[in-house]
Amino acid sequence: MPLEYALQFRGLNPDPGPWKLPRSVTLRPNSSLGIAELPKQQAKRSKKRPYAFNLMVAGESGLGKTTFLNTLFNAPLTEKIAPQNLFASKTVEINPTTFELTEDGVTLFLTVIDTPGFGDQLNRETNFEPIINYIEKQHDKYLAAERSQEIRGNIPDTRVHALLYFLPPTGINRMNDLDVEFLQRICSKVNVIPVIAKADALAPEEVSLYKKAILRDFEQYDIRAYPTFHAEDREFIAELEQHIPFTVIGSDKLINVNGKMVRGRSYRWGNVEVENPLHCDFVHLRELLIGTNMQDLIDTTHSIHYATYRGQKIRGNGRPESFLACDDFYESRIENAKRNLADEMQKKEEAMRQRFVAKVREKEQSLREREEALNNTRQKMLEELEALRKTVEAEEVAYNELVSAKQKK
Known part of the structure; x- marks a missing residue:
C-alpha cells in the first residue's frame, strides 16, 4: 500500500484502484473442528457486552x-429529560441523558437526546443548526477515535442512531414549511422516523388522510424516512411500512378497561x-425501534450515514478516490461474508x-x-x-x- 501510494504521486501509476486481495481456497475438513460453534460463541460474548443506542427526539x-419516551421504554424517564421551562431559551438546546436498562442479562445504555426549544421562536432559521451540528460532531468524535491508537479498539459510540x-x-x-425544510436537510444524516403525536386528537378518517398527505410530501420533497429508505434488515419492513408515519399516544397513567389496568x-x-x-x-413503532430493527438502526448509521460523512471528510483532505474505493470494497466484503455466514x-x-x-x-x-x-x-407362542x-x-x-376299560374288566 505505501508503495502504490508513492507510485501514484510519482505519476508511474495514476490510479492503481483497489488493491487485489489473494483469492481464498475452499477446504473441507475431514472431521468436525468446531468452526460451526463460532456464531454461538459470538452471540454469547456479545450478550456480555453492553449495547449503546442513541435516540434523538425533535x-x-x-x-x-418526553411522555411518549416514558411510555416507550416503560421506565420513569420523563423527570430526567423534561426541560424546566419550555420557552425560556431563545435557542434550541441539546440535552443528552443516558440510562442503563437491563433485561434478561442484556444491558442497554440508552441515550435520549431531547431538543427543547425547537420551533418555539418566531425566527426559526437557526433552529436546524444546533441539531445538525450535534449529529456531525458525534461523527467527528467517532472519526477521530478511529484514527487514534489509544481508543481504537473500543470506540464509544455516541452517534445518533x-x-x-x-x-x-x-x-x-400537508406538512408545514418548518417540518419540510428540516426533514429535507436532516434525512441524509440520520435515520428519520416520522411520528404523528397525540393521535387521539384526530378521527380515524382524519388520520388516514393526514398520513397520505405526509407521504405525498415525502415523495415530492425527496424526504427519505426509515425504514422505507436505508434499512438493510427488510424481513419485517413490509408489515411496518404500511403504518408510516406512526401515530402515537403517550400516557403515564393506568386506566381500567374491562377490569384490566392498561396505559391510556x-x-x-x-x-x-x-x-x-x-x-x-x-x-408497531415500539416493535420497529426495539423488537426488530434496533441493531439495524445502529448498523445503517455506521454503514450509510457515518460512511457518507466520513467519505466527505476524507475527500476534503485530498485522499485519492482509489483508496476510498478500497474502503468500500473491504466493507462490502465484510458485509457479504456476514450475510453468507448467516445463510x-x-x-x-x-x-x-x-x-x-x-x-x-x-x-x-425400527421400533x-x-x-x-x-x-x-x-401370537405364534399362543398358537x-x-x-x-x-x-x-x-x-x-x-x-x-x-382306566375305565380296565376297571370294567
Missing part, C-alpha cells in the same frame, strides 16, 4: 415527546389505549433438523418393526400353547377311557 414543544420527528396532529392536507387516557366519550393497535401505531448457518440448521427428523422416523420405523415381530412371536393344551386334553381323555 418537534415542536407540547407534543408529548435514530431521530423521532414529532409532527403536530393538525390533520391538514380517559375521556367523557370513552377510553384510549396506548397499546391498542386499533387506537394508534404505538405497538450458511441457516442451511446447516435446516440440514441438522432434516437429519434429526430422518433419524427419529428411522427409529420409529414398529420390532413391535410387530414381538406381536408375531407372541403353540393352544395346540399343546388340546394335545394334553386329548391324552387325558384317552387315559381316562383306558
Whole structure:
C-alpha cells in the first residue's frame, strides 16, 4: 500500500484502484473442528457486552415527546429529560441523558437526546443548526477515535442512531414549511422516523388522510424516512411500512378497561389505549425501534450515514478516490461474508433438523418393526400353547377311557 501510494504521486501509476486481495481456497475438513460453534460463541460474548443506542427526539414543544419516551421504554424517564421551562431559551438546546436498562442479562445504555426549544421562536432559521451540528460532531468524535491508537479498539459510540420527528396532529392536507425544510436537510444524516403525536386528537378518517398527505410530501420533497429508505434488515419492513408515519399516544397513567389496568387516557366519550393497535401505531413503532430493527438502526448509521460523512471528510483532505474505493470494497466484503455466514448457518440448521427428523422416523420405523415381530412371536407362542393344551386334553381323555376299560374288566 505505501508503495502504490508513492507510485501514484510519482505519476508511474495514476490510479492503481483497489488493491487485489489473494483469492481464498475452499477446504473441507475431514472431521468436525468446531468452526460451526463460532456464531454461538459470538452471540454469547456479545450478550456480555453492553449495547449503546442513541435516540434523538425533535418537534415542536407540547407534543408529548418526553411522555411518549416514558411510555416507550416503560421506565420513569420523563423527570430526567423534561426541560424546566419550555420557552425560556431563545435557542434550541441539546440535552443528552443516558440510562442503563437491563433485561434478561442484556444491558442497554440508552441515550435520549431531547431538543427543547425547537420551533418555539418566531425566527426559526437557526433552529436546524444546533441539531445538525450535534449529529456531525458525534461523527467527528467517532472519526477521530478511529484514527487514534489509544481508543481504537473500543470506540464509544455516541452517534445518533435514530431521530423521532414529532409532527403536530393538525390533520391538514400537508406538512408545514418548518417540518419540510428540516426533514429535507436532516434525512441524509440520520435515520428519520416520522411520528404523528397525540393521535387521539384526530378521527380515524382524519388520520388516514393526514398520513397520505405526509407521504405525498415525502415523495415530492425527496424526504427519505426509515425504514422505507436505508434499512438493510427488510424481513419485517413490509408489515411496518404500511403504518408510516406512526401515530402515537403517550400516557403515564393506568386506566381500567374491562377490569384490566392498561396505559391510556380517559375521556367523557370513552377510553384510549396506548397499546391498542386499533387506537394508534404505538405497538408497531415500539416493535420497529426495539423488537426488530434496533441493531439495524445502529448498523445503517455506521454503514450509510457515518460512511457518507466520513467519505466527505476524507475527500476534503485530498485522499485519492482509489483508496476510498478500497474502503468500500473491504466493507462490502465484510458485509457479504456476514450475510453468507448467516445463510450458511441457516442451511446447516435446516440440514441438522432434516437429519434429526430422518433419524427419529428411522427409529420409529425400527421400533414398529420390532413391535410387530414381538406381536408375531407372541401370537405364534399362543398358537403353540393352544395346540399343546388340546394335545394334553386329548391324552387325558384317552387315559381316562383306558382306566375305565380296565376297571370294567
